Amino acid sequence: MGVAYSVGEVDHLYTFFVQWSPNIYRKRNNKSSSEKDMATKKTVSNSKASKKWEIITVKDSKRRLSLCSSVDSEAEEYQEEDDALPVxxxxxxxxxxxxxxxxxxxxxxxxxxxxxxxxxxxxxxxxxxxxxxxxxxxxxxxxxxxxxxxxxxxxxxxxxxxxxxxxxxxxxxxxxxxxxxxxxxxxxxxxxxxxxxxxxxxxxxxxxxxxxxxxxxxxxxxxxxxxxxxxxxxxxxxxxxxxxxxxxxxxxxxx
Structure with missing residues (x-):
């Protein structure tokens, strides 16, 4: 047959166990707190990283690649012609x-x-x-x-x-x-x-x-x-x- 405790009694028991075995219960408490802190930091980090993402359409992506390719090819062509011209x-x-x-x-x-x-x-x-x-x-x-x-x-x-x-x-x-x-x-x-x-x-x-x-x-x-x-x-x-x-x-x- 189980024993029922009121909320107040539970708090008194928890205080007693902490005083009786502080190493065990405080470590667990600290661990849970550190886990909460790590979870909080991870959430903040993810939120910061998410701000760096930019949503673009396929059309915009192709246009940007086309512009980069044309600029690079023009620069390479100019460089080749400049290098090929003899002195x-x-x-x-x-x-x-x-x-x-x-x-x-x-x-x-x-x-x-x-x-x-x-x-x-x-x-x-x-x-x-x-x-x-x-x-x-x-x-x-x-x-x-x-x-x-x-x-x-x-x-x-x-x-x-x-x-x-x-x-x-x-x-x-x-x-x-x-x-x-x-x-x-x-x-x-x-x-x-x-x-x-x-x-x-x-x-x-x-x-x-x-x-x-x-x-x-x-x-x-x-x-x-x-x-x-x-x-x-x-x-x-x-x-x-x-x-x-x-x-x-x-x-x-x-x-």
């Missing part, structure tokens, strides 16, 4: 930034990041193939030949070796032709033959093996010609197969 040792009469960006992007990796040095210019050195050869004597680096004809067409060739007088063809598969007509066109080595470059005192020839050279210049750097040839499978570089030269520049890329 010239002298002002070019034939190449503007558009030409430089296109050419630099298609030149061999080993040439990138180096200053371009002007080796020969008809505006400075006069129109002479002999002078062109002489200015490259002792040079051991690739060269870029740039031509502008009287029709204002810009074209030329990148040669893995500097131009020189030789009985035999020289160069490697890095050699290529280019033209701005007005869009940039590049003609790489086809692999069909190795008639890259040959030169004598009467003319400079690039590409061959067919009915004509891909690029031919006379001793006075006045007359030129450009035909399709097996070495590069190219189209004629100028508007006409035979053309009159207005200016010539040769640049070398070296550290």
């Amino acid at each position: 010239l040792s002298d002002h070019s009469q034939l190449l503007d930034d558009h030409h430089l960006l296109k050419l630099a992007a298609h030149m061999p990796p080993r040439t990138r990041g180096y200053r371009w040095h002007l080796v020969y210019s008809t505006a400075i050195h006069g129109s002479s193939l002999k002078t062109l050869y002489r200015n490259m004597a002792g040079l051991d680096s690739p060269v870029l030949l740039v031509i502008k004809d009287v029709q204002k067409k810009v074209f030329g060739a990148f040669s893995s070796d500097p131009f020189k007088v030789s009985k035999y063809c020289y160069g490697t598969g890095e050699t290529f032709l280019f033209s701005f007509n007005p869009d940039f066109q590049q003609y790489r080595w086809s692999g069909e033959n190795s008639y890259f470059v040959s030169g004598n005192l009467e003319s400079l020839q690039i590409g061959g093996g067919g009915d004509g050279f891909a690029l031919w210049l006379d001793a006075d750097l006045y007359h030129g010609a450009s035909f399709s040839c097996p070495t590069f499978k190219n189209a004629p570089l100028s508007t006409h197969e035979d053309f009159i030269i207005q200016d010539v520049e040769v640049w070398t890329v070296q550290s």
